[in-house]
Amino acid sequence: MVTKTARPIWKHPRFVPGIMYGLLVLIALLLVFFADWDKIQSNFLKPEIFRDMFPEVLTIAAKNTLIYTAVAFAAGFVLALVLALMKLSPIGPYRWFATSYIELFRGLPALVTIILVAFGLPIAFGWRIPFGTAGKAAVGLGLVAAAYMAETIRAGIQAVPRGQMEAARSLGMSAPTAMAYIVLPQAFRIIIPPLTNELVLLIKDTSLLFVVGTTPASKELTKFGRDFMTTTINATPLTVIALVYLMITLPMTSLVRQLEKRAAKGR
Amino acid sequence: MGTPAIEIRDLHKYFGDLEVLRGIDFEVDTGEVVCIIGPSGSGKSTLLRCVNRLEEATSGHVLIEGEDITDPASDVDALRAKIGMVFQQFNLFPHLDVRKNLTISQRKVLGRSQDEAAEVAARMLERVGLTDKIDEYPARLSGGQQQRVAIARALCMNPDMMMFDEVTSALDPELVGEVLQVMRDLADEGMTMLVVTHEMGFARNVADRVVFMDEGIIMEDGPPGEILANPKEERTREFLRMVLEEGF
Numbered sequence: 004m005v006t007k008t009a010r011p012i013w014k015h016p017r018f019v020p021g022i023m024y025g026l027l028v029l030i031a032l033l034l035v036f037f038a039d040w041d042k043i044q045s046n047f048l049k050p051e052i053f054r055d056m057f058p059e060v061l062t063i064a065a066k067n068t069l070i071y072t073a074v075a076f077a078a079g080f081v082l083a084l085v086l087a088l089m090k091l092s093p094i095g096p097y098r099w100f101a102t103s104y105i106e107l108f109r110g111l112p113a114l115v116t117i118i119l120v121a122f123g124l125p126i127a128f129g130w131r132i133p134f135g136t137a138g139k140a141a142v143g144l145g146l147v148a149a150a151y152m153a154e155t156i157r158a159g160i161q162a163v164p165r166g167q168m169e170a171a172r173s174l175g176m177s178a179p180t181a182m183a184y185i186v187l188p189q190a191f192r193i194i195i196p197p198l199t200n201e202l203v204l205l206i207k208d209t210s211l212l213f214v215v216g217t218t219p220a221s222k223e224l225t226k227f228g229r230d231f232m233t234t235t236i237n238a239t240p241l242t243v244i245a246l247v248y249l250m251i252t253l254p255m256t257s258l259v260r261q262l263e264k265r266a267a268k269g270r
Numbered sequence: 271m272g273t274p275a276i277e278i279r280d281l282h283k284y285f286g287d288l289e290v291l292r293g294i295d296f297e298v299d300t301g302e303v304v305c306i307i308g309p310s311g312s313g314k315s316t317l318l319r320c321v322n323r324l325e326e327a328t329s330g331h332v333l334i335e336g337e338d339i340t341d342p343a344s345d346v347d348a349l350r351a352k353i354g355m356v357f358q359q360f361n362l363f364p365h366l367d368v369r370k371n372l373t374i375s376q377r378k379v380l381g382r383s384q385d386e387a388a389e390v391a392a393r394m395l396e397r398v399g400l401t402d403k404i405d406e407y408p409a410r411l412s413g414g415q416q417q418r419v420a421i422a423r424a425l426c427m428n429p430d431m432m433m434f435d436e437v438t439s440a441l442d443p444e445l446v447g448e449v450l451q452v453m454r455d456l457a458d459e460g461m462t463m464l465v466v467t468h469e470m471g472f473a474r475n476v477a478d479r480v481v482f483m484d485e486g487i488i489m490e491d492g493p494p495g496e497i498l499a500n501p502k503e504e505r506t507r508e509f510l511r512m513v514l515e516e517g518f
Contacts, residue, residue, distance in 0.1 A: 169324050170361035170420075174375035174427060175351030184374060188365050 045237075052239040056231060064227035065247050067216065071140035071209040071223055076202055078141040079148030086153035088182075091160060101153065108150035114211045117143035121215045136216035136223075140209065148205055155201065159194035160186060196262040203255045207248070224248060273336040275300045275431045275462045276321060281330035283316055283486075290316045292486035294330070298431070303463040305473040305494070308483035309509055314466040317483070318435050321464070322353045335430065351379055354424030354432040358440050360416040362408040368395070368419055369404045372426050380427065387426075394422040398452050414445030418452055431462035438469060470513060474498050482506045 012018060089101035108116065120143035125131050132138040163186050171181035210225035217226065228244035274297040283291035290313045298304050306314045319325040321332050323339050323346055332339050339349045363371050372391035376382045382390070395401050398418035408416055417437055424432060434453065438446045450472050457463055457476050467473060473480050473494055480497040482490040482505075489503050501507050 164359075164361075166357060166359050166361040167363065170355075170357060170363070171375070172347075173322055173324060173350055173353070173355040174423070175347050175379040176375055177347050180378050184378065185363055189363075192365065 047238050047242045049237055049239040052231070052235050052237055053243060055235075056240060056243050060224070060227060060243055060247060063220065064222055064224045064244070065251070067136070067221060068206065068209050068223040069251070070137055071144070071212055071216075072202070072206045074137050074141040075144035075148055075209070076205055078145030079152055079205070080198075082145060082149035083152035083156055086149060087156035087160060090153065090157050105150045105153055108147050111147075113144065113147045113208055114214070116147050117211055118214060119143075120146070136212060136221040139215045140212055143215075144205065144208055144212070147208070148201065151204075152198065152201055155194050155197045156190065159190035162193050163189045193266070196259050196266055199255060199259045199262060203252050203259070206252055206255070272300070274298060274333075275302070275335060276464065277331075277333040277336075278317075278321070279331045279333070281317070281320060281332065282328045283313070283320055283325060284328045290486055291320065291327075294486075294488060296481065296488060296491060298462060298464055300430075300462050301460050302478045303457045303461075303465065303476055304479045304481060305465045305467055305477040306481045306483055307467065307470070307473060307509075307513075308489075309512075312483045313486040314483050315435050318355075318433050318464065318466055321433060322350050322355055324355075347379070351375075351427050352430045354421075354427060354429035356417070356420050356424055356432070356434045356437045358436045360408070360413070360420045360440070362416055362420055362423070364408050367405055367407050368400070368411075371408065371419060372423050375423075376426050390426050390428075391422075394425045395419070397425065397455070398422045399448075412445060413441045414448045417441065417445075417449045421449075421452055421456075431464065432456065434463065434465040434467065436466050436468065438467070468513065470498065470510075482509065484509070 086101045086104060089097040090105075092098055092101075117139065120132065121139045132142050134141075167185055167189065168181055171185040172178070176185070209223050212223050213226035213229065216222050222230065224244045224247055228240040231240035232238060276298040278294050278296050281291050281294040282289065292313075294313075294317060306317065308314050316325060320327045321334075321339075323332075327340055330340070334349050334352060337349060338344055339346060363374070366374065369388065369391060372394065373382075373384070373387035376387035376390060377384065392401065392404065395404055398421055400415060400418055400422070403411060403415060403419070408419070411419065420437075421432075437453075438449050441449065446469070450469060453463070453465070453472070454476055465472075465477070475494075477494045479491065480494045481488055482497055482501070482503070484505050490497055490501060490506050497506065498510065501510065
């Protein structure tokens with residue numbers, strides 16, 4: 004015989020979702036009725052300022068952001084590859100150097116490294132990094148990005164089965180040849196998704212270059228938006244640069260998702 | 271006989287405190303097919319891997335056609351190119367198609383031209399009966415086909431000898447035959463072969479000599495008829511009884 008115990012209302016399967024939807028409606032209503040929509044619109048969505056920012060926000064600021072990202076990524080990647088190989092080296096001092104490097108630059112705020120590269124080096128040695136802000140991006144952000152990417156590349160190399168290196172060596176290939184033609188191509192395939200992720204982080208980190216790229220031609224998005232905010236005494240420029248950032252980063256993150264899906268299927 | 275293809279002298283190998291090879295002495299003559307049998311953990315695979323220095327021997331010497339590969343001054347890469355090796359897990363390069371699997375080491379190690387390498391690759395692929403698979407990627411091949419490609423890849427280097435490390439152990443039973451057939455053909459053509467295997471039928475029919483290894487030493491070494499039918503050592507008899515009962 005089936006006995007049925009009375010179920011208290013809060014154990015009903017629709018009770019918790021019900022409460023959650025209720026809360027959502029309540030917050031939406033509060034926003035609609037109590038937020039100051041006029042202020043929001045005049046301070047964040049002012050059409051004249053929108054218009055004034057174009058086309059420079061794209062032709063100068065966004066372009067600079069992309070250039071700085073590209074040079075920092077390229078420099079960081081090359082250095083990261085060297086560091087990853089050092090970290091896997093049978094020679095102790097190489098490993099120790101790579102480990103110390105990675106710990107150092109992951110432990111420091113990126114901004115500190117950029118200031119060090121842009122202002123510390125000239126003060127100390129009277130030597131300036133060439134190629135203006137792009138040069139500083141390549142060195143300052145590149146040094147930081149390399150520390151993160153080195154770990155990713157090392158993990159990728161180690162994810163390639165050991166038998167691959169052994170098969171290559173038993174065919175007579177030298178260790179560097181086997182690494183270059185057999186192991187690294189497979190490692191890169193594995194790390195394309197996480198590496199693209201690092202690229203997205205790097206796009207956002209170029210905002211730290213606001214301390215160095217200060218001339219009208221060298222401003223990146225964040226500096227450009229902030230200066231516009233100061234001259235207009237309005238927050239609309241923030242909305243604009245936020246939208247431009249998203250225009251760049253959202254396609255990239257969706258690309259990462261596609262790549263991860265493909266990688267999961269291919270293996 | 272001239273210089274043996276492989277000569278192993280007092281070979282010892284430790285993994286940490288564990289002595290896996292405890293003094294191995296033996297030779298493989300040119301043109302000879304030697305099968306190594308024995309229980310797992312007896313050191314067969316380690317022995318093979320010490321011969322082409324995928325593992326560093328702790329002490330002792332391995333001479334390839336008279337040249338000491340264990341000598342740090344020897345040109346390991348050049349010596350390895352003389353020894354074709356086939357692995358249990360095939361180890362084809364998954365990012366390259368069959369053609370490139372077969373040509374890449376010819377190009378990078380032997381310095382052959384693209385055309386020459388491709389021509390050799392086509393010939394070796396024909397030898398293992400997979401001419402039509404030249405444009406496929408390894409993932410699209412069956413285990414037996416992958417292993418035959420792996421054999422062809424080793425043959426592309428025109429090795430003086432071939433080593434096989436339990437090459438049928440990872441295969442589905444119905445795919446074992448095609449790989450053994452390729453190996454039998456190689457033996458018939460006079461290739462020097464050192465084969466670690468659990469295939470007693472292959473050892474009986476193809477080997478010139480069978481070596482029984484146990485606990486890091488060679489217990490018995492002789493013609494297959496003797497070792498497989500009338501072993502002198504009790505351990506050999508025990509092992510063969512076990513293998514035959516399990517129906518390997």
